[in-house]
Every structure is written in structure tokens, then in C-alpha cells.
Amino acid sequence: MLGVTIKQVAKAAGVAPSTVSRVIADHPRISTATKKRVKKAMKEMGYHPNANARNLANRSTQSIGVVMPTSADKALQNPFFPEVLRGISAVAHHLDYSLLLSTGETDEEMQEGVERMVYSNRVDGIILLYSQIDDPVVNFLLEQDFPFVVVGKPSERVDEITHVDNDNVRAGKDITSHLINLGHENIGFIGGSQDRIVTIDRMRGYELALKEAGLPFLKDYRIHTEFLKSGGRQAVHELFSIPDPPTGLVIADDLMSIGVVNMLEEFGKRVPQDVSIVSFNNVYLSEVTRPPLTTVDIHIYQLGSQAAKCLIEKVKDRSEPAKRIIIPYEIKHRASATEKEASSKV
Amino acid sequence: MLGVTIKQVAKAAGVAPSTVSRVIADHPRISTATKKRVKKAMKEMGYHPNANARNLANRSTQSIGVVMPTSADKALQNPFFPEVLRGISAVAHHLDYSLLLSTGETDEEMQEGVERMVYSNRVDGIILLYSQIDDPVVNFLLEQDFPFVVVGKPSERVDEITHVDNDNVRAGKDITSHLINLGHENIGFIGGSQDRIVTIDRMRGYELALKEAGLPFLKDYRIHTEFLKSGGRQAVHELFSIPDPPTGLVIADDLMSIGVVNMLEEFGKRVPQDVSIVSFNNVYLSEVTRPPLTTVDIHIYQLGSQAAKCLIEKVKDRSEPAKRIIIPYEIKHRASATEKEASSKV
């Protein structure tokens, strides 16, 4: 039976609509007896409050917007997204919030989507699933003083923006050091778009580790490519044509690693025998691919769940200060990175 | 400037709120002169209609619910989802609809989420991103006469439910025939949960192709596994321990293929030299993995965009009949499947 209103329930239970409302909210000003009576009526009539009316009266929507980039980086067929959504969804569901998804092929579309959500009061807060340099969306949200959190590290005004991130610099450094400890001295870096903060941070970690070990930070050892097809193959080929080709590779994303492993084998290099590889994210695949990847598990699910938690706190209490939540990471040691072979030392 | 209402605009423009409303709807009963005046006022004051109020008055929400399963099949870290979401999102955005996401770890949670969306009038229609046998959610939606479409083939009442699918039986048959044409006679099948219609259909196609070619449809040649870790490895091992192990494998999903390729090589079997592999979906990875996978491109994006289109049509005109939309598929020939080696014939 659809379209039962609070008035009908009230009439059936012989009370005023306001009383029904209070019963729903479990307000103490209603006696247990009437509560029971009203609840019975609700159940019998199959009453369910209308979310729109409720939200209108409350000036709140009980829903949060999730902004997901898309084709910019095609690598965003990345399992990262389902996983982070899982995390967000879990806590949202638990706290009775709905998720409004917004995606866009271009930056303009994304901006547009966010504006729509904000202007038309469709959501109480927003989670940004990406972070890039000089993002107009972030500026817009700050300007509007609209609650939002970003998953990743904002490029500017870091202290004013609550965000949930890994310590990607340290992770980058740790994983690079791991390679160094395995005896590698020529270590390359392959990352995605240089506009993404996550790429930048991981590369900085890589740089720090090299410096600390007294190894040179060479331009020739770095590749930035949006996507792993034609362009990527070319770049990898060049990387291994230089006089001192790397024997270790730090790669910003597991998915890229898989592509790189295969390119390498195409060029006659084997992983890990000739080249050791480490990367980031620990998506499901990195465990079943061959070789299994040594990778930094960044706890994607937690990134999502914490982001949702923070955002909802902020929404409920606008005076909550900007926070910074760092999710711990964990290196998964698998077969893709091994000690530098004696062969190359000879 | 947030919270500008239609009344304020009306006052500023010297008209009644209803007139402003009509201007927004571009109603012909308003003169061009006033329209201009009102529009100017709207722009100056930064007016944006409140979605909630609007929806309440209209008894519609301009948004559609998307139901995504999660951990049931852990393989649902599958790139399939971002991609189908992209398709849905594109047309939804284009037609000015928002997306409300609902996921759940368990079947009960999903059911609960759907009920919430329906009962509280949060969405105008629903897209189901999965299809399984005897699904309570489908029954619920049918019972409520609530507009919905499923991506995939419903298990029952197929004619009453509009759905967007590939012809998975034919696809399964075609791709299996391809293997047969390459000279393979011992062909196995590896699929996910037997509750998913997609698995069933693809396997039926596999069966048909075998029958047509006069090859036996053996129980020993089939594996059903939810997930590719421990259990899967075990099953694959057994499959290749039987007297006449397969030289060809039809696998229900690219992601699984990747896992299987690696298991096989672990057991000393090489792809495609010893075993040819074909699978489904043509996700991004299947092109960059090694060997690149021969796979059925099911046009995931289109599955999403057509589903959204259908649903919105149905929402706008409830009398639209149930439809069945079949998205064409296309076999991508890559290196994972080759002619059966002379070696094994000798």
C-alpha cells in the first residue's frame, strides 16, 4: 500500500499528526501507551515517512554526495573505486545516510555535478575521491563553506580541509628502501598523471629514499604516463635502453605494475629475476597475478569508511574542526621483488 | 549566497512566486518581458531551486537508484562496476537525473536498502546491477509495481521485466566454437557462482557448442568457484590431474582468467602453448596482461547507458511495456588462444 501519509495514520490511531511524528522520533513527551497504539497503526497501514517531506521540513537530506572522476585517468577502471565505495557505503548505511553519486568525464562536468548537488540542497556533504592540483571543485566548496572531505591529500590549504589519506611519502620511501635493501641501486619510478597528488607524494618518497641511500635521483629513471598502452610501452622501452637500465622499479599503482610486468617480459626482461617491482594499493589482483606483487596495502576500505565517518560528523556538527586522518599502510612482501641477482653484479 | 527562495526572487522582480516558477519551467503563459526581468533577478541573487521542495510538490525525485552487490562475489572488485556506472551516469546526467547508490554486504542489507529507497520515495526507479536466481528484491519490486530494470537476465518472469543484457548463451557458444575451430577437443569451463544467471547462460552456450561439435559435456571439466584463491587453486589443480586434461578453457570472467593463467604456469602449463584460454568482458586489463586475453567484449558501458535510458523512459511513462535490450558483443582475438599444438597431438 503506497502513499500512506502521516495524517491517515494519525486519524486511524485517533491522534494528531504531530503525535505520530513524535512517535517516529521516539520523543519522550509521548506516553508509552499511545506510542504502542500509533506504532500498531503504522505497521498495519504500512506507513513509511516520505523522505522528501521530511528533508524539506528538516532542511537536511540525510545523504552525502560522492564525486568520482572518470576517464581523466583511464586507469580508473581501477578496483580502487568499488572498494572505497564499499567503505563509504558501509558507514553511510549504518548511520542512515544515502549516497548520491556524481561522476563526470571532464573537469567541467564534475564541477557542474557538484554545483548541482550543493545549490539544490541535494546533499548534506560531499566526499571527493580524488585530489589534484589547483582543483576548482575544492575552491568552490571552500568558498561555499560546504562540508566536504577528500580522500587523498589536498594540494592546497591542507589545514583547512579535512582529508583521509595514507602517508604516501613515507610509504613511497619505505617501499623504495625495501628495494634498496635488496641490493638494488638503479631504481626507476613509473607513475600516473603528475597532477595527482598521490603520484607526487609517492614519487617524493622514492626520491627521499634514494637521497638517503646516496643514490642519484635521475630524470631518465622516471616515467609519467596516464595510461599503459602505446605511450607507456614506448616509455618503458626507452627506460630500458639507457646505458644503466634499472634493476628495480617503483610503480605508483598495482594495475600499472601488471602492465609493466608484461611489457618487460616482452622485451626479454623477467620479473623478478632481471627486474624487481614494487607498487601500491594491494588490490585483489596483485595477489593472484604472476608474479604476485610486493605492494603497499593502503587499506582502501578504511580510507572510505573513515572519510564517511568524518564527513557525517562534520555535517552533524558544523563546528568540527578540519581533521587529517592518516590510515596506516602495510607492505605486503610477495615475489615480485627479490635480491639483486649476482648475475648483474658480475 | 545560499538559501535564496523563490519568494525573495519574486519580490525582487516584482512578481508573484508562481510567476517565477513558470519562468523556470519556461511556461508560455509568461510574457518575454517578465521572463527576462525575472531571469535577471534570479541570476543576480544567485537563485537555485531547492530540489527537495520541488520534488515534494512534484511527487517525483529526479533520481534513480543503483543497486550494486558487493562481497557476495568478491570478484566484484571487478572493473565491470566503474564501467557500467560510467554508462549509467552519462545518460542520467544528460537527462538531469541523479544517482542514488545502494550496496550491501549481504542479501538482507541489499533488500533493506531497496525497501528504503522505494518506501520513502527517494527514487523514481531502480537499476539492478546483478541478477540471480529467485531474487527477493526483484519480487519485491514487481509486487510494488515499482519501475526497475536489471542489467543481466532476470531468472524468472523474463517477459515482465525490462532488462539489458548480452546474448550470453550465444556469446558462450561462439567463443567455445572458436576454441573448437582452433582444434581443441578437451575444453573445460570455469565459472563463478552458479546462482548468477550470467554464469549459467555462458555455460549453456559452452554446452551447446560442445554438443554441436559432437564433443562430450563432462562434469569433470567444469569448475564453479566464487573466488580464486585457495579453493580455486585446488580445483584447477584437480582439473588438470584427470586423465585427459583440457587443452582449452572457457572462463566466465577476465579477472578469473588472469588468476587461472598464473595458476597454470605454476603447475607447469603455459598459456597458450599448452592451454588456450578464452573469457568474457574485455576489461581494460585483458589487453595489457600477458598473454593478452582472447575475450568477448560485452560493451559494458552500453549495458549501463541503455539500462539508464530504458529506466528513465519507463519512469516518465509508466505505461511503457517491458523491454528486452540485447547489446551486441564482439570477440577480441588476442594471444591467449591459439591452435592446438602439434605437440599434444603426437
Place this chain on the structure above:
DNA sequence: AGCAATAACCAAAACGTTTTGGAAAGCTAG
């Protein structure tokens, strides 16, 4: 000039809730 028809607008009701400000009824204490 006078009447009907049309164009342009407005006032008020409706959508389904929550919330505010009381009012009635029941109790306690003097």
C-alpha cells in the same frame, strides 16, 4: 462604444513532514 476573448499575472492550496506554542487533564500539596 461595448462585449467577448485572450493575455498576463496573482493568491492560495497542496505536497508530507517537523516543530512551536499552547491547552486540557491529571496530579500534588497546602
Place this chain on the structure above:
DNA sequence: CTAGCTTTCCAAAACGTTTTGGTTATTGCT
């Protein structure tokens, strides 16, 4: 028995739109 409190409930306003049913100018026709 009455003044003052509680307890329990209700009527009405508010949320920001859309839509219905008019009302007033304006125009067209004779």
C-alpha cells in the same frame, strides 16, 4: 477545594516549491 505542576496531546505554522482557479488588463470585433 484550589493553586501550581506535570504530563500528554493538539492546532497551526513552517519548509520551498508547483499548480489550480481566478482576476485584472488588453486586445479584437461588431
